[in-house]
Amino acid sequence: MGTGRGGMRCIKILLCIFNTTFWLAGLAVIAFGLWLRFGGVMADFTSDKRSPEYFFMGLYVLVGAGALMTTVGFFGCCGAARESQCLLGAFFACLLVIFAAEITAGVFAFIGKKVAIQEAQKIYEDIYDDYMKNPGGKANRTIYHFHMAFQCCGKDGIEQQMGLPCPENIQLPKSCLFEIQKVIDANLHLVGIVGIAIAGITIFGMIFSMVLCCAIRNTRDMI
Numbered sequence: 092m093g094t095g096r097g098g099m100r101c102i103k104i105l106l107c108i109f110n111t112t113f114w115l116a117g118l119a120v121i122a123f124g125l126w127l128r129f130g131g132v133m134a135d136f137t138s139d140k141r142s143p144e145y146f147f148m149g150l151y152v153l154v155g156a157g158a159l160m161t162t163v164g165f166f167g168c169c170g171a172a173r174e175s176q177c178l179l180g181a182f183f184a185c186l187l188v189i190f191a192a193e194i195t196a197g198v199f200a201f202i203g204k205k206v207a208i209q210e211a212q213k214i215y216e217d218i219y220d221d222y223m224k225n226p227g228g229k230a231n232r233t234i235y236h237f238h239m240a241f242q243c244c245g246k247d248g249i250e251q252q253m254g255l256p257c258p259e260n261i262q263l264p265k266s267c268l269f270e271i272q273k274v275i276d277a278n279l280h281l282v283g284i285v286g287i288a289i290a291g292i293t294i295f296g297m298i299f300s301m302v303l304c305c306a307i308r309n310t311r312d313m314i
Contacts, residue, residue: 102306103172106299110167113296116289117160123285124154127278152199153282156192156289159185167300179304183297190293197286200279207279208272215267219246222255231256241274243267 128150163185169178215237222234235256238244243265244257 102299102303106296106303107168107172109296109299110164113167113292114161114164116292117157117162117164120157120160120285120289121154123281124150124157127282128154148199150282152192152196153286156189156196156286159189159192160289163189167296176304176307179300179307183300183304186293186297186300190290190297193286193290193293195286197283197290200283200286204276204279208275211271211275212268215271216246219267237267241265241267241270243270 128147163182166178166185167182169175218234218237222231238255238257242258242261244261244267245255246268247266
């Protein structure tokens with residue numbers, strides 16, 4: 092009996108440590124997703140009516156999963172502390188949802204890179220065409236904004252000497268289409284890694300919660 096209670100106490104401590112880590116990881120995932128959406132280079136796409144929704148969709152799933160992680164981490168600690176099978180069962184179910192969401196975001200990021208890159212490049216090409224039709228006014232500001240953000244100039248990198256508004260500190264001509272591809276590829280690679288890593292962590296949480304739930308039930312049956 093004492094050995095069983097001691098083992099259950101050890102599992103409770105491990106689950107509480109896991110949930111604290113999980114809660115902090117949830118905050119980190121939210122911060123990471125929001126930074127990519129509003130603070131990184133890709134945030135410049137939001138200044139126009141058109142935006143790469145395919146890219147942002149993966150970020151929305153990531154941020155939503157991070158928000159759920161912070162909530163689940165709190166309730167998981169409560170379930171472990173109160174030895175509540177109901178709360179632990181709900182905790183397991185929520186972890187399963189998070190696991191599915193993070194796997195989806197990870198696979199989405201790796202598989203959907205090509206579509207996201209094409210979508211973002213099409214946005215730049217439309218802005219480029221608008222500038223060519225009307226070099227003054229809003230089109231001038233918009234394309235310069237993109238050139239500054241990506242440190243590039245034109246679609247092929249050879250327009251730097253053709254009157255396009257380009258950053259002055261570019262030493263060599265850089266194609267914006269190539270730079271957009273490079274940035275999105277790197278960002279989606281990070282999203283994929285984060286999503287799959289969090290999914291891996293949730294597996295340990297599900298194992299701990301089920302082991303503790305079974306231990307609680309066995310202890311009550313013995314009583």
